[in-house]
Amino acid sequence: MLVVKKFGGTSVANKERIYNVANRCIKDYKEGKDVVIVLSAMGKQTDVLIDLAKDISDNPSKREMDMLLTTGEQTSVALMAMALNALGVPAVSLNAFQVAMHTTSAYSNARLKRIDTERIRHELDQRRIVVVTGFQGVNKYDDFTTLGRGGSDTTAVALAASLHADSCEIFTDVDGVYTADPRVVKNARKMKEITYDEMLDLATLGAGVLHNRSVELAKKYGVQLVVRSSLTEAEGTVVKEVVKVERMLVSGIAADKNVTRISMIGLADKPGVAFRVFDALAQANINVDMILQSIGRDNTKDISFTIPRDATDEALKVLEDNKERLTCQEIKCKDTVAKVSIVGAGMMSNPGVAAKMFECLFNSNININMISTSEIRVTVLIDETEVEKAMNAIHDAFGLED
Amino acid sequence: MLVVKKFGGTSVANKERIYNVANRCIKDYKEGKDVVIVLSAMGKQTDVLIDLAKDISDNPSKREMDMLLTTGEQTSVALMAMALNALGVPAVSLNAFQVAMHTTSAYSNARLKRIDTERIRHELDQRRIVVVTGFQGVNKYDDFTTLGRGGSDTTAVALAASLHADSCEIFTDVDGVYTADPRVVKNARKMKEITYDEMLDLATLGAGVLHNRSVELAKKYGVQLVVRSSLTEAEGTVVKEVVKVERMLVSGIAADKNVTRISMIGLADKPGVAFRVFDALAQANINVDMILQSIGRDNTKDISFTIPRDATDEALKVLEDNKERLTCQEIKCKDTVAKVSIVGAGMMSNPGVAAKMFECLFNSNININMISTSEIRVTVLIDETEVEKAMNAIHDAFGLED
Numbered sequence: 001m002l003v004v005k006k007f008g009g010t011s012v013a014n015k016e017r018i019y020n021v022a023n024r025c026i027k028d029y030k031e032g033k034d035v036v037i038v039l040s041a042m043g044k045q046t047d048v049l050i051d052l053a054k055d056i057s058d059n060p061s062k063r064e065m066d067m068l069l070t071t072g073e074q075t076s077v078a079l080m081a082m083a084l085n086a087l088g089v090p091a092v093s094l095n096a097f098q099v100a101m102h103t104t105s106a107y108s109n110a111r112l113k114r115i116d117t118e119r120i121r122h123e124l125d126q127r128r129i130v131v132v133t134g135f136q137g138v139n140k141y142d143d144f145t146t147l148g149r150g151g152s153d154t155t156a157v158a159l160a161a162s163l164h165a166d167s168c169e170i171f172t173d174v175d176g177v178y179t180a181d182p183r184v185v186k187n188a189r190k191m192k193e194i195t196y197d198e199m200l201d202l203a204t205l206g207a208g209v210l211h212n213r214s215v216e217l218a219k220k221y222g223v224q225l226v227v228r229s230s231l232t233e234a235e236g237t238v239v240k241e242v243v244k245v246e247r248m249l250v251s252g253i254a255a256d257k258n259v260t261r262i263s264m265i266g267l268a269d270k271p272g273v274a275f276r277v278f279d280a281l282a283q284a285n286i287n288v289d290m291i292l293q294s295i296g297r298d299n300t301k302d303i304s305f306t307i308p309r310d311a312t313d314e315a316l317k318v319l320e321d322n323k324e325r326l327t328c329q330e331i332k333c334k335d336t337v338a339k340v341s342i343v344g345a346g347m348m349s350n351p352g353v354a355a356k357m358f359e360c361l362f363n364s365n366i367n368i369n370m371i372s373t374s375e376i377r378v379t380v381l382i383d384e385t386e387v388e389k390a391m392n393a394i395h396d397a398f399g400l401e402d
Numbered sequence: 403m404l405v406v407k408k409f410g411g412t413s414v415a416n417k418e419r420i421y422n423v424a425n426r427c428i429k430d431y432k433e434g435k436d437v438v439i440v441l442s443a444m445g446k447q448t449d450v451l452i453d454l455a456k457d458i459s460d461n462p463s464k465r466e467m468d469m470l471l472t473t474g475e476q477t478s479v480a481l482m483a484m485a486l487n488a489l490g491v492p493a494v495s496l497n498a499f500q501v502a503m504h505t506t507s508a509y510s511n512a513r514l515k516r517i518d519t520e521r522i523r524h525e526l527d528q529r530r531i532v533v534v535t536g537f538q539g540v541n542k543y544d545d546f547t548t549l550g551r552g553g554s555d556t557t558a559v560a561l562a563a564s565l566h567a568d569s570c571e572i573f574t575d576v577d578g579v580y581t582a583d584p585r586v587v588k589n590a591r592k593m594k595e596i597t598y599d600e601m602l603d604l605a606t607l608g609a610g611v612l613h614n615r616s617v618e619l620a621k622k623y624g625v626q627l628v629v630r631s632s633l634t635e636a637e638g639t640v641v642k643e644v645v646k647v648e649r650m651l652v653s654g655i656a657a658d659k660n661v662t663r664i665s666m667i668g669l670a671d672k673p674g675v676a677f678r679v680f681d682a683l684a685q686a687n688i689n690v691d692m693i694l695q696s697i698g699r700d701n702t703k704d705i706s707f708t709i710p711r712d713a714t715d716e717a718l719k720v721l722e723d724n725k726e727r728l729t730c731q732e733i734k735c736k737d738t739v740a741k742v743s744i745v746g747a748g749m750m751s752n753p754g755v756a757a758k759m760f761e762c763l764f765n766s767n768i769n770i771n772m773i774s775t776s777e778i779r780v781t782v783l784i785d786e787t788e789v790e791k792a793m794n795a796i797h798d799a800f801g802l803e804d
Binding site: 015018049051052055056057058059060061063064065067068070072074075077078079081082083085086092093095097098119142143 | 417420451455456457458459460461462463465466467469470472473476477479480481483484487488494495497499500521544545777
């Protein structure tokens with residue numbers, strides 16, 4: 001039995017927490033399991049290092065930035081190995097060079113290509129706990145790289161896949177994946193199980209527990225993920241391919257307030273116009289999400305779409321600059337909207353799910369601005385002041401508290 | 403033309419100093435030289451990391467300690483490369499893995515075995531300044547090691563030897579090697595040149611500018627060392643095999659107050675007694691330096707010797723414990739003594755040098771306790787209150803200010 005256990009920066013922020021993690025891992029070790037620990041840098045250490053670099057240079061090279069940042073995880077793994085040793089358990093820390101975590105060459109945003117397992121296997125065979133640096137890799141030039149946001153989760157999942165681990169536990173500051181954000185929906189329920197696709201939709205939609213890339217990787221290699229709390233012994237949520245036979249129609253609700261709706265009014269109704277709009281935004285690296293196209297007056301059409309709220313100013317600038325070329329009469333912008341989504345693998349075979357959601361919102365007197373759907377997800381755009389009311393109403397309507 | 407330039411922790415302790423070093427190195431680069439920079443960890447960073455480890459464990463494993471400490475130099479080289487980049491010069495930082503600095507496996511006190519130069523050569527060929535971590539290496543297990551005290555000097559010299567560098571500059575907080583400590587002897591003179599052997603004797607005797615091991619290595623591989631200030635542009639002292647043909651008899655004077663004299667009175671005058679004394683001390687890892695044996699009363703002998711002052715308590719304990727076995731009647735100890743030495747390759751062929759030193763001390767009314775000599779060195783043990791007077795008198799007697 002081999003387990004990979006990943007702890008984030010807050011879980012190793014000080015001596016007390018390092019020992020807390022060490023003790024948890026020793027429990028598994030004493031049950032006879034092979035234990036691999038993946039760690040992030042301690043607390044705010046990565047931010048401290050970034051500030052150090054920014055003090056030296058306004059625009060430090062990404063290659064040197066990664067060289068600098070990787071010292072963060074190396075520090076935490078060395079200290080964790082010392083703590084495990086102090087508790088009488090043999091342990092060894094390894095960085096990306098020592099494991100040999102091969103990545104693409106893109107500094108600051110590399111992707112894992114291949115992980116050598118020989119050294120880790122060797123250490124596990126000596127009955128040592130192996131403590132591995134998350135977030136970092138080595139590229140073909142023998143340079144350090146980092147994996148970008150959520151990188152340590154990705155390291156853990158990739159290690160679990162390479163080592164054929166029996167389980168990959170991701171420890172966070174919440175104790176699992178909930179049917180809705182417990183701070184918003186009082187009777188939100190922690191899920192015992194969820195499929196990769198549901199988790200992916202929830203992650204993308206802002207549930208914020210696991211990073212997409214790690215879930216995609218887990219799905220690809222069939223790694224069973226467990227999301228659980230680093231503070232309590234609660235069981236957590238298992239993310240895996242097939243869950244129980246009788247599925248809930250809807251497994252969770254997510255909300256995302258980082259949304260602005262932009263409407264382009266009176267566009268010429270001829271081919272290529274929509275393409276030009278989205279091409280201009282794509283070139284400015286702005287992600288467009290929900291899209292609604294409708295017939296306007298006098299042979300024109302209107303296009304509405306949503307973008308991340310923090311890209312509002314830049315998007316408006318791009319569109320205003322191209323207003324004439326885009327044949328647009330008026331640009332409207334509303335940044336007080338929010339997305340609310342229901343996710344559930346059971347929806348696929350139940351066409352009534354979306355209708356039930358709309359009916360529930362109608363009964364609560366909530367106006368729907370836009371709608372988008374996928375096989376396992378229905379998303380509506382509503383006014384952001386109504387998010388709480390909507391989430392609670394939907395949670396009740398689908399009986400998620402049971 | 404290839405130069406290796408080594409800067410210690412104080413030289414890179416903050417942004418201003420990092421830029422100061424960067425600018426100095428860019429000057430060489432712009433003259434067309436290939437430049438390799440070797441750095442220690444910033445300021446007191448190594449002490450900070452040691453404290454972090456001691457907080458986690460009273461007795462951290464040396465392997466994990468080295469894993470932790472090596473983050474210190476990695477941080478400074480990354481920041482230095484950023485500073486060089488910010489000044490418009492291409493630069494790349496490399497750690498012990500990337501260079502491939504092979505060492506023995508002894509954690510915390512490893513010795514360099516071999517340095518691969520391929521990566522560094524490749525980077526230099528691209529006209530990049532290469533910034534290398536000092537003090538660290540990688541052993542046959544692919545683990546980080548550190549080189550112990552003065553380790554970064556050793557890294558610099560070994561790199562210079564491997565790369566066949568034209569010169570290896572060691573930047574310190576003094577601007578060269580002096581004929582005597584300038585704080586003690588007012589008219590001490592900075593030497594332009596000195597041989598490896600003279601430097602070794604001065605280093606061992608407490609001149610404290612360069613670490614022995616780096617001088618030994620430089621001698622072995624014929625690396626021309628330059629000791630110079632990181633704060634001023636002064637020329638510094640060149641350490642090399644052969645210096646000018648007409649040599650000074652004496653090139654420098656060193657003093658060392660870390661000395662205690664111990665006398666064993668009334669030892670049985672039979673074979674093996676002296677051996678037993680020094681064997682007992684060796685087993686306690688205590689270094690014995692000057693030794694004087696004399697005939698005592700009634701078929702006994704007395705042995706006096708010096709040890710480092712900080713080992714006094716331990717040495718006395720070892721000797722007292724073995725007093726009977728050593729057939730010793732009395733143990734005397736004096737910890738207010740000091741060694742004063744004159745060093746100079748010219749002494750070898752000038753037997754009058756020692757006599758001149760003794761005469762000079764006699765004229766100054768300074769009592770000599772013990773004497774020890776080598777081919778290029780004469781050391782006397784005197785009362786520590788007379789060190790300043792002795793050094794100035796000898797400095798004048800040999801005309802070292804000229």
